[in-house]
Amino acid sequence: MLQELWGQARAELQKTVGADSYATWIEPLRLTRLDEGEAGFASPTRFMSNWVSRHYGDRILSELARAGGAVERISFEVAAPAPANDTRPAPVPAAATGAREDDMTAPLDSRFTFGNFIVGKPNELAHAAARRVAEGGPVTFNPLFLYGGVGLGKTHLMHAIASEYRSRHPEARVLYLSAEQFMYRFVQALRERNVMSFKEIFRTVSLLMVDDVQFIAGKESTQEEFFHTFNALVDQGKQIVISADRAPGEIKEMEERIKSRLSCGLIVDLHPTDYELRLGILQAKVEAFRGTYPGLQICPEVLEFLARRITSNVRVLEGALQRLFAHASLLGCEITLDLTQSCLGDILRSSDRRLSIEEIQRKVAEHYNIRLSDLVGPKRVRTVARPRQVAMYLAKQMTSRSLPEIGRRFGGRDHTTIMHGVRKIEELKLEDRQLAEDVELLRRLLEA
């Protein structure tokens, strides 16, 4: 039924998307489930999921609906590619009768390796600890508890540990899953009166990795089961790796005894990224994209711009770069700063961190020791006009406001005046070292 539906929708898509795109993007997808209006697909990589969802999501949805499916949403999940006629359900919400370890462990994203993980100050400790655990030597810290904000590489590191460990110890049983999946499996085992085999599986692994453990906070019986599993493994000297979005002590509604158990190994946090790390990640991603987009050029200024402006997390940074490449390759143009600003407007705006033009003006006025009213006012003397241009330049560089908008905030000036000011500073920065330093200093102050 599922396969028929997808078969029909695929046939239509084949007609409309073109042979190449079909072979690249649609063919490798597997429809694995359809419940409550959501069609779940398995796709080989996360990159592919993103791409397909962005570029073909609507069409897939409407073709599924036309083929008679009650579909309102689609979702993707990364899973190893399988033969085209394989109807095996997706590993995650699929029903597993007679639980086996293979059904328990979540698929690993093949891109999440140590080789693809860029190390910088903010994550070097977490990386080193992850490497150590992946070697699989004597267990020295148990558990390894990795925590940090969203999109900073926790899952990436965990997958890297799992794959590395598996390749070094092919005979070992490695179990990686999210806390949500842990709960799901546990509840399922309860329902199917299968708790014994559930316990059996979890207590006989060499390495257990539970991602996003904060999820089970407040879920009493799951916590209880987790606690027992945890203790059983620690007692046997088996390695455990846990991740969460915050430190153990800060997870509310987590039982005290669990918190203290979680805290007795090594706790390392992934700090928010810094500029160098973001730039390094971007450069590595560009390299990785070369295969997909041969011949596409991106200038270093664009990467620096992105690294400076998108500070929230690595996932957003990657998404921005992906979108940029996709746009440029579809439009057949070079990736310039202009394209970047127009194509990523929404991302840039949400990364603006409330940095307003007024703040920029205030800082600049303060720095040059002039009045704010003069900075935006009509005076033309150099001592005021130059700082004004610096402020215009920073407003253009550091916010996503358009030239006319910036003009309005500079006492209703025309957008050409703003453009002139921005250009002037760009030029002067090259020859006037003092000015270049002023601009850099102000930028750093405003970024802080």
Ligand code: ADP
């Ligand atoms: P988290 O689990 O902490 O929310 P993820 O591990 O899912 O974050 O990371 C989000 C994305 O950012 C992934 O695609 C991951 O590959 C990438 N990423 C994060 N940190 C790094 C890094 N240091 N080097 C390369 N890629 C990274």
Ligand code: MG
């Ligand atoms: Mg994660």
